Amino acid sequence: MIVLDHVRFGYEAGSPAVVDDLSLQIEDGEHVALLGRNGSGKSTIARLLNGLLRPLSGTIRVDGYDPADPGQAPEVRRRLQLVFQTPENQQVGATVYEDIAFGLANVAVPTDRMPERARQALAAVGLEVDLSRDVDSLSGGELQRLALAGVLALEPRHLVLDEVTAMLDPWGREQVLATVADVGGRSGISVVQITHHLEEIEQVDRVFVMDGGRVRAVGTPAEVLVRTELLEQCGLEPPLRWQLPGPVEVRTTWGSPAAGPALVEAHGVGHDYSIRVRPRWWPQRSRPTTPDDLPAPVLRGADLAIRPGELVAIAGRSGAGKSTLVSIVKGLLRPTVGSVRVRTGDGSAARDPWALRTPELFDPIGYLFQHPEHQLFAPTVREDVGFGLRAARLGKDEECRRVDAQLRRVGLDPDEFGDRSPFELSGGQQRKVALAGVLVTEPRVLILDEPTAGLDKPSRDTLFEILARLRADGLGVLWVSHRLEEIFAHAGRLIVLADGRVLADGDPAELLAARRLRAAMGWPLLPELDPAIVRGEARTRYLEGRRVLDDDLQEVAG
Known part of the structure; x- marks a missing residue:
C-alpha cells in the first residue's frame, strides 16, 4: 500500500508549493492515474514516492517504509520502480542486454537466468x-520501451x-498500456500512471x-470524464474520438500551397548504423551504392523536399526511421547512400549539409531535438539564446538586438526572462528558450x-501558434509527430514513413482517410475517416469509440 498524508x-x-497538503492512498494491486497539466505536481509526486525528493512536511509510506529515511529508502526502491519520461535518463548499458541486466545484477539474479528474464521483459x-x-541505435520510442522492460524484469x-x-506512436502506446x-x-x-x-x-x-499541487x-x-x-x-x-456531437475544431494553419524551389531536398537516402561512412576518396574494398546493398538499413531510399512556407509533418511508428531522416537532413548524420542538398540563402547552388562549414551549418537549417530543454x-536565458551568434562576431549590440527579437517572437519578454536562469523556468518556457536559440541564426528551414x-x-497550442507565425514569415517547417490531432489541425503536407x-x-x-496508411502510422484501430472530416467541413460524433455520421456528413460525402 502507498500512503501520502x-x-x-x-x-x-x-x-x-509544487505539492500542497496532498493526501491519498493507493491499495495493493490498484491501477490509478495521476492526471494533470504540465506543472501540476505529478512528476514531483513520483520522485517523492521513490525517495529522490524528500517532503518539507507530511509523511509518505510504501508498504510501511519511509522513502525519505536513508535507512529505509533501499527497501522502498526494491519494492517500487520508477520509469522516467525521458528514457535516456535510465540508460546505463551499451547494449539492450547490458541495460536490462544492470538492474538484475543489482538484485542478485543469477547470471544464467538473466537472458531469459530480459527476453520476457x-x-x-x-x-x-x-x-x-x-x-x-534505438529510436526514442524504442528506448522508452527498453526502460519499461528494464524495470519489469x-x-x-x-x-x-x-x-x-x-x-510512442498510438499503436505502441496502446500496446504498452x-x-x-x-x-x-x-x-x-x-x-x-x-x-x-x-x-x-x-x-x-x-x-x-x-492542479496546482492539489487533488x-x-x-x-x-x-x-463527464x-x-x-x-x-x-x-x-478530450481525445478526438471522444468529442461530443458538434463541429470538430480545426484551427488550420495550412495556408496556400507552397511554391518556389525547395529549400532542402533528399534523394534516395539510405542509412545503416552498422556501416561507417567514409569520404569517397577513402580506399575501400566495397562501398554501398543503393539501399538494397545495406545489410541492416534504418532508411531505405527516402525522398524529401521542403519549400518556403510549408508545414510538413512526418509520421510513422516508432523505429520507422523518422529521427534518422531528419538528422540526416540537418547534417548531423551522413547518409550511407543517397544525397541531401540545402540552399544556404546566399544565391549559391544547393549544397550538401554535411560539407558545410560550422558557421554555415547553423544558418540554413535549425533543429530542435526531441527534448529541447536538453539544449540549454x-x-x-540571454546567453543561451545568443550562443549561436558568437561565431558571426556581430558585436554585442547587434547580438542583444537579435536575441531580444527572437525571445519576443516565441512569446517571452526579454526584460522579464533575459537575465533569469533557463533551468528555473517551467518546461514550456524552457522549450520556448530552446526554440529562440535555434531561430536566432535565422534558419530557412526549421x-x-x-x-x-x-x-x-x-x-501545444502555444507552440503551434509560434510555428504558424514562422510559416507566414516564409520558413519551411518539418516536424515529427505521433499525434493525430496535431496533423489534422496543422499539417499542410504529410509524409508517412x-x-x-x-x-x-x-x-x-x-x-489519413486510408486505413493502410493509418496502420503504418500506428493508428490501426481508428474508424474509417472521410477526407471531408479531416478538413473540418462536416460534423462528427464519436459514440462508444465508433464514429456515427450525421446528415451533414452524408450530404458532403454524397
Whole structure:
C-alpha cells in the first residue's frame, strides 16, 4: 500500500508549493492515474514516492517504509520502480542486454537466468530487438520501451510510470498500456500512471485529477470524464474520438500551397548504423551504392523536399526511421547512400549539409531535438539564446538586438526572462528558450523532432501558434509527430514513413482517410475517416469509440 498524508513540497525556499497538503492512498494491486497539466505536481509526486525528493512536511509510506529515511529508502526502491519520461535518463548499458541486466545484477539474479528474464521483459513491452543491439541505435520510442522492460524484469510490487508513452506512436502506446494493465492484473502490482492524456485512463481503477499541487477530483474514469468543465479548467483536452456531437475544431494553419524551389531536398537516402561512412576518396574494398546493398538499413531510399512556407509533418511508428531522416537532413548524420542538398540563402547552388562549414551549418537549417530543454546550458536565458551568434562576431549590440527579437517572437519578454536562469523556468518556457536559440541564426528551414512530447494542450497550442507565425514569415517547417490531432489541425503536407521508406507524401486529408496508411502510422484501430472530416467541413460524433455520421456528413460525402 502507498500512503501520502498531508505532504507538502517546494523546490526553493519561499516559492509556491509544487505539492500542497496532498493526501491519498493507493491499495495493493490498484491501477490509478495521476492526471494533470504540465506543472501540476505529478512528476514531483513520483520522485517523492521513490525517495529522490524528500517532503518539507507530511509523511509518505510504501508498504510501511519511509522513502525519505536513508535507512529505509533501499527497501522502498526494491519494492517500487520508477520509469522516467525521458528514457535516456535510465540508460546505463551499451547494449539492450547490458541495460536490462544492470538492474538484475543489482538484485542478485543469477547470471544464467538473466537472458531469459530480459527476453520476457522485452516481449512484454513489444520490443522485438536482439539482445546484442546497440542501445544508441534505438529510436526514442524504442528506448522508452527498453526502460519499461528494464524495470519489469525486476518484478516490482509497485510501478510508477511518469509519462512513459510520450515518445510512442498510438499503436505502441496502446500496446504498452495494455501490457501494464495485464502485468498489474496478473501479478498484483499496483500501478501509478502519470499522464495528461485522457485516452490513457480508460483501463485504470481510479483517477486523481491534479492542479496546482492539489487533488481537484477523484473517481473512476467514467465519473471523471463527464466533468468536462473541470477538465478544461485543468488544461486537459478530450481525445478526438471522444468529442461530443458538434463541429470538430480545426484551427488550420495550412495556408496556400507552397511554391518556389525547395529549400532542402533528399534523394534516395539510405542509412545503416552498422556501416561507417567514409569520404569517397577513402580506399575501400566495397562501398554501398543503393539501399538494397545495406545489410541492416534504418532508411531505405527516402525522398524529401521542403519549400518556403510549408508545414510538413512526418509520421510513422516508432523505429520507422523518422529521427534518422531528419538528422540526416540537418547534417548531423551522413547518409550511407543517397544525397541531401540545402540552399544556404546566399544565391549559391544547393549544397550538401554535411560539407558545410560550422558557421554555415547553423544558418540554413535549425533543429530542435526531441527534448529541447536538453539544449540549454548557459547561466542566463540571454546567453543561451545568443550562443549561436558568437561565431558571426556581430558585436554585442547587434547580438542583444537579435536575441531580444527572437525571445519576443516565441512569446517571452526579454526584460522579464533575459537575465533569469533557463533551468528555473517551467518546461514550456524552457522549450520556448530552446526554440529562440535555434531561430536566432535565422534558419530557412526549421526541424522539430517530437516537439510536443510531454506537453499539455495549452503548451501545444502555444507552440503551434509560434510555428504558424514562422510559416507566414516564409520558413519551411518539418516536424515529427505521433499525434493525430496535431496533423489534422496543422499539417499542410504529410509524409508517412514505414520500415525506412516513404510510403506516402501528400495531402493529410487524403492520406489519413486510408486505413493502410493509418496502420503504418500506428493508428490501426481508428474508424474509417472521410477526407471531408479531416478538413473540418462536416460534423462528427464519436459514440462508444465508433464514429456515427450525421446528415451533414452524408450530404458532403454524397
